[in-house]
Amino acid sequence: xxxxxxxxxxxxxxxxxxxxxxxxxxxxxxxxxxxxxxxxxxxxxxxxxxxxxxxxxxxxxxxxxxxxxxxxxxxxxxxxxxxxxxxxxxxxxxxxxxxxxxxxxxxxxxxxxxxxxxxxxxxxxxxxxxxxxxxxxxxxxxxxxxxxxxxxxxxxxxxxxxxxxxxxxxxxxxxxxxxxxxxxxxxxxxxxxxxxxxxxxxxxxxxxxxxxxxxxxxxxxxxxxxxxxxxxxxxxxxxxxxxxxxxxxxxxxxxxxxxxxxxxxxxxxxxxxxxxxxxxxxxxxxxxxxxxxxxxxxxxxxxxxxxxxxxxxxxxxxxxxxxxxxxxxxxxxxxxxxxxxxxxxxxxxxxxxxxxxxxxxxxxxxxxxxxxxxxxx
Amino acid sequence: xxxxxxxxxxxxxxxxxxxxxxxxxxxxxxxxxxxxxxxxxxxxxxxxxxxxxxxxxxxxxxxxxxxxxxxxxxxxxxxxxxxxxxxxxxxxxxxxxxxxxxxxxxxxxxxxxxxxxxxxxxxxxxxxxxxxxxxxxxxxxxxxxxxxxxxxxxxxxxxxxxxxxxxxxxxxxxxxxxxxxxxxxxxxxxxxxxxxxxxxxxxxxxxxxxxxxxxxxxxxxxxxxxxxxxxxxxxxxxxxxxxxxxxxxxxxxxxxxxxxxxxxxxxxxxxxxxxxxxxxxxxxxxxxxxxxxxxxxxxxxxxxxxxxxxxxxxxxxxxxxxxxxxxxxxxxxxxxxxxxxxxxxxxxxxxxxxxxxxxxxxxxxxxxxxxxxxxxxxxxxxxxxxxxxxxxxxxxxx
Ligand SMILES: Cc1cc2nc3c(=O)[nH]c(=O)nc-3n(C[C@H](O)[C@H](O)[C@H](O)COP(=O)(O)OP(=O)(O)OC[C@H]3O[C@@H](n4cnc5c(N)ncnc54)[C@H](O)[C@@H]3O)c2cc1C
Numbered sequence: 140x141x142x143x144x145x146x147x148x149x150x151x152x153x154x155x156x157x158x159x160x161x162x163x164x165x166x167x168x169x170x171x172x173x174x175x176x177x178x179x180x181x182x183x184x185x186x187x188x189x190x191x192x193x194x195x196x197x198x199x200x201x202x203x204x205x206x207x208x209x210x211x212x213x214x215x216x217x218x219x220x221x222x223x224x225x226x227x228x229x230x231x232x233x234x235x236x237x238x239x240x241x242x243x244x245x246x247x248x249x250x251x252x253x254x255x256x257x258x259x260x261x262x263x264x265x266x267x268x269x270x271x272x273x274x275x276x277x278x279x280x281x282x283x284x285x286x287x288x289x290x291x292x293x294x295x296x297x298x299x300x301x302x303x304x305x306x307x308x309x310x311x312x313x314x315x316x317x318x319x320x321x322x323x324x325x326x327x328x329x330x331x332x333x334x335x336x337x338x339x340x341x342x343x344x345x346x347x348x349x350x351x352x353x354x355x356x357x358x359x360x361x362x363x364x365x366x367x368x369x370x371x372x373x374x375x376x377x378x379x380x381x382x383x384x385x386x387x388x389x390x391x392x393x394x395x396x397x398x399x400x401x402x403x404x405x406x407x408x409x410x411x412x413x414x415x416x417x418x419x420x421x422x423x424x425x426x427x428x429x430x431x432x433x434x435x436x437x438x439x440x441x442x443x444x445x446x447x448x449x450x451x452x453x454x455x456x457x458x459x460x461x462x463x464x465x466x467x468x469x470x471x472x473x474x475x476x477x478x479x480x481x482x483x484x485x486x487x488x489x490x491x492x493x494x495x496x497x498x499x500x501x502x503x504x505x506x507x508x509x510x511x512x513x514x515x516x
Numbered sequence: 517x518x519x520x521x522x523x524x525x526x527x528x529x530x531x532x533x534x535x536x537x538x539x540x541x542x543x544x545x546x547x548x549x550x551x552x553x554x555x556x557x558x559x560x561x562x563x564x565x566x567x568x569x570x571x572x573x574x575x576x577x578x579x580x581x582x583x584x585x586x587x588x589x590x591x592x593x594x595x596x597x598x599x600x601x602x603x604x605x606x607x608x609x610x611x612x613x614x615x616x617x618x619x620x621x622x623x624x625x626x627x628x629x630x631x632x633x634x635x636x637x638x639x640x641x642x643x644x645x646x647x648x649x650x651x652x653x654x655x656x657x658x659x660x661x662x663x664x665x666x667x668x669x670x671x672x673x674x675x676x677x678x679x680x681x682x683x684x685x686x687x688x689x690x691x692x693x694x695x696x697x698x699x700x701x702x703x704x705x706x707x708x709x710x711x712x713x714x715x716x717x718x719x720x721x722x723x724x725x726x727x728x729x730x731x732x733x734x735x736x737x738x739x740x741x742x743x744x745x746x747x748x749x750x751x752x753x754x755x756x757x758x759x760x761x762x763x764x765x766x767x768x769x770x771x772x773x774x775x776x777x778x779x780x781x782x783x784x785x786x787x788x789x790x791x792x793x794x795x796x797x798x799x800x801x802x803x804x805x806x807x808x809x810x811x812x813x814x815x816x817x818x819x820x821x822x823x824x825x826x827x828x829x830x831x832x833x834x835x836x837x838x839x840x841x842x843x844x845x846x847x848x849x850x851x852x853x854x855x856x857x858x859x860x861x862x863x864x865x866x867x868x869x870x871x872x873x874x875x876x877x878x879x880x881x882x883x884x885x886x887x888x889x890x891x892x893x894x895x896x897x898x899x900x901x902x903x904x905x906x907x908x909x910x911x912x913x914x
Contacts, residue, residue: 140525140589141518142822148517208517398902408912413905418898425897426836433815440519451519458808509804515779515794 142433147205148212155216158189163220165484172342176302177224183256192230193254195238201251207235207377211384211439215432218388221487223343223494225259225299227381232298233260235377236307240322240362240370249305261303263294263348264371271375271500273320273368279350281310281321287356290323293349300334300346303327308350312365320368322361329353341491376449378499379456380442383435386463386495389488390428396485397424397470404475411473420469427462434458450512457505460496467492521589529593535570536601539563548872549602553727556604557682561637563605568637574611581619581627582635588821592765599766600773609641609679610634614687614706621704621745621753630706642709644674644688644731645754652892654689655698655751659733661690661705668705668742670733676886680716680729683709689750696748704750707738723878763820763834767841767883768813771848774873775806778852781868793855802851809847813840832901835893842883842890849877 144152162182171177186192194210196202210231217226230253237249237260252258266275279292290310300306306325313319325332331351339345362370398421401412411417438455441448467489471478478485496502510516521529540547550556567573576591577583586594598606606612615634618627633639650657659672670690680686686707693701707714715732745753782793782803793799816837823830852873853860863871884890898904 140521140592140818140822142819143826144517394902398904402904409910410905412898413907413910415895415898415907418902418904419891419894421902421904422894422897425832425902426839429819429833429836430812430815433819434812436517437519437815440517444518445520454808454811457804458812506801506804509807510800513779513804513807515800515803 142436144212148209151205151209152212152216154189155191155213156219158185159216159220159222163222165221165487168221168342168487171222171224175344177299177342177344178226178302183225186226186230187254187256190254191226192256193234193250194230195234196250196254197238200246201254203254206443207380208436208439208443211380211435214381214384215388215391215435218385218495219392221389221392221491223341223491225261225302225344227378227385228261228299228303229253229259231381232262232374232378233307235374236262236322236370237361239373240367244358245324245361258305259299259303260305260307261297261299262374263297263300263306263308265294265296266292267295269296271504276309276311276320279308279310281312281323283312284354287354288323288360290325290350290353290355293347295337295347297334297346297348299344300327300348301336301344306332306348307361309367309371318365318368320371321364322367322370323355324359324361325350325353325355329355339494341487341494343491343494375499376452377442379505380435380438380452382495382498383431383438383455383459386459386492387428387431387435389492389495390424390431390459390463390466393466393470393485393488394421394424394428397421397473401473417473420473424466424469427466431459431462431466450509453500453505453508453512456500457502457509460502460505463492464496521593525589525593528590529597532572532594532597533601536597536603539566539603540601544601547602548870550604551725552604553679553682554725560604561640563603564607564637566637567605568635573605573607573637574615574635576612577615577635578619581615581631588825592763592818592821595765596769599769602770602773605637607634607637607641609643609683609687610639613643614641617687617704617753617756618744620756623741625741626706626744639685640679640683641685641687642677642680642683642731644677644680644686646674646676648673648675652889655702657689657691657702659688659690660694661692661703663692664737667737667739670705670707670736670738672733674731674733676719676728677716677731678728680709680731681718681726685709686714686731687744689754692750693748699751701748702750702754703747704744704753705738705742706744707736707742712736712738722881723875763817763824763830764837764841765814765817765821767837767845768810768817771806771810771813771844774848774852774876775803775810777869778848778855779803782855785868799855806848806851809840809844813837813844816840832897835888835896835901838888839884839890839893842880845880845883846877849873849880853877 190203191213193202194205195207198204234253237246249258266277268275279294282289290308292310304327306327308323308325309320310323311319312321331353333349335347337345337347401417402410404411434455438452441451470485474485477483537544550559552560564573571584572594575584575586579585611634615631618630645654647657647659659674662669674688686709688705689702690705691701692703709716714736717730718726719728719730721727782799785793787793816833820830820833820837823833856868859867860874863874899906
């Protein structure tokens with residue numbers, strides 16, 4: 140049992156905190172909310188140079204060769220400054236998908252270009268209902284031709300569609316539920332791809348993507364035909380743990396913002412932080428924030444080190460989704476009216492939280508999964 | 517990072533578990549623990565002596581005092597398994613509190629005299645801190661101790677003193693300087709209860725059991741060498757002692773055992789329409805919430821032990837662990853009775869679990885009160901941990 144960070148993780152934590160504080164001010168984060176990509180070319184280049192885009196990519200494919208548990212520390216820092224944008228879609232979700240599903244040719248072609256910042260990816264899984272189950276895929280089908288495939292269907296909640304070079308599309312290839320899913324690589328500028336924006340509250344770039352009679356060749360089949368649910372469920376685990384880490388990082392920051400505020404705001408001739416009713420709510424925030432970090436780190440560690448890791452991920456996303464919402468709410472309460480204004484930065488985190496807590500399974504979903512894994516049903 | 521125990525630690529866990537299962541006098545499934553403060557006191561002592569022989573009772577102690585210098589994680593495992601298996605025999609007052617205090621503050625003579633009987637599991641100690649007018653504000657305590665040249669003269673009353681009716685010795689705090697600021701006039705003493713003529717009066721708790729007492733010092737004379745550490749430094753000596761008390765892995769661990777028991781119950785039992793209780797969505801959701809609460813309390817307890825293993829003194833983590841652990845025990849006892857339906861009010865054997873959860877629900881009422889109430893723990897987190905101003909130290913602006 141060692142609940143501390145490794146030397147490498149400590150270095151990553153410190154260097155990323157310095158870099159992000161300098162380059163991703165709240166002013167920048169706010170500007171990126173209305174930016175169509177959500178990140179500048181310059182920042183993306185910096186990420187590539189820092190080795191972050193390929194952090195989880197093995198060195199043989201041009202990456203930095205770290206593990207997911209290390210990435211989780213970087214995600215805490217990104218959550219801390221409130222950074223969303225295509226990093227998560229490309230360097231976590233796509234990298235994880237290509238690593239688990241891609242063949243040797245695909246890996247050696249695509250991964251180095253992710254690490255260098257030349258390619259961005261987006262996973263298209265969800266459809267209309269937005270449920271994280273295999274049955275979600277209703278409209279998207281892949282028809283086998285003599286050579287290659289033809290893809291049709293409509294996807295929803297696709298992250299960072301407009302800035303991606305490729306979609307990784309989950310399509311039905313057979314009728315049976317879990318086995319009949321395959322993953323395909325489709326260039327964004329392919330004929331027959333149509334992107335419609337879905338407006339989201341926290342600057343997250345979400346879209347509907349329509350695929351109409353897309354012809355692709357066999358080399359664009361990413362996964363073993365029909366066995367993609369195994370890959371996807373692993374990817375979703377990483378996504379759920381990753382969002383937990385982002386929220387944990389944001390929770391720590393919100394606690395700091397709040398303590399700073401209640402120490403300085405005075406009413407009745409004293410700092411409001413001297414009132415016990417205020418202090419106990421701060422204590423509650425501190426407890427939850429501490430646990431968000433512990434739950435998230437534990438799930439990240441399990442993902443990198445243990446075969447059986449699902450339960451820890453579900454626990455993490457269930458706990459953090461619920462508690463981080465509570466933390467935001469308490470923080471607003473302690474700020475009074477100022478925290479309710481557009482100009483005050485706290486609300487930026489609160490709006491982003493609406494995405495984070497829902498992404499890769501909400502509280503209820505993970506609750507059900509825990510119940511299944513504990514054999515409670 | 518590493519969120520599992522080492523193989524060596526797990527080997528110890530297995531050894532301990534095998535030993536415990538062998539000691540339990542009935543089938544483990546039917547074992548609900550014993551009343552160590554009452555009719556089963558002798559049985560508890562018997563187990564304590566066996567633990568001492570195994571070296572486990574004081575495994576946390578340094579080798580020079582006959583301990584094993586066991587790692588904090590090994591101690592966590594010991595507490596986890598003992599709590600999970602509802603085993604009596606641990607010695608909170610002697611081995612966990614007074615022993616380590618003596619090692620730091622006692623004279624050679626005091627160490628030689630008091631440590632071996634604790635290490636051998638031969639003696640029951642009790643803790644005399646609280647007084648009728650001094651609970652959370654412990655530093656306001658009044659019990660008067662006067663220096664009479666060849667002895668100390670003690671007058672006053674301690675209250676809520678757990679196990680005093682079974683103890684031979686008491687360690688306590690008394691006021692030795694009535695004019696100094698309140699924290700600076702307190703000293704730390706030990707006394708033999710019977711030999712000194714200290715009077716112990718029972719207080720029956722709401723479970724209708726005799727667990728704590730009122731302890732009366734009426735012109736009690738104790739020898740000069742009863743003082744531990746420096747005169748008037750007792751508050752600070754006691755503060756080191758409290759740090760041993762607050763890691764709290766026993767709460768999630770015993771909760772885990774109850775959790776498993778409750779799951780078996782709702783799987784086996786059906787409502788009047790023949791539907792197993794576990795299929796009730798409310799019950800199902802409650803159990804998953806409970807799983808998260810147990811996990812949370814466990815994580816924070818491990819963090820406390822981890823910090824200690826790094827030579828750091830956990831402050832906020834200790835308080836968080838106390839709050840989460842004790843709140844958890846209250847939740848689980850309530851759920852145990854709630855799921856029993858109308859039978860949840862019965863104390864006889866027709867109630868599920870022989871009415872154990874009902875009794876437990878009454879019991880755990882005390883958990884968020886003793887060893888620093890939940891409110892006091894939150895004060896500590898806010899002021900010591902987060903640096904917020906203490907209300908009593910505030911100078912108001914005009
Ligand atoms: C089962 C049991 C066993 C015990 N065993 C022992 C023992 O062996 N030895 C011993 O010395 N003592 C023992 N105690 C006593 C225990 O330490 C005290 O009960 C505890 O410190 C609280 O003191 P009190 O009961 O006087 O409550 P009070 O201090 O009067 O508190 C009453 C309420 O007021 C709240 N409160 C008080 N001050 C504040 C504040 N500053 N801010 C916010 N809220 C506040 C408390 O949180 C609580 O809710 C035991 C108690 C119990 C229940």
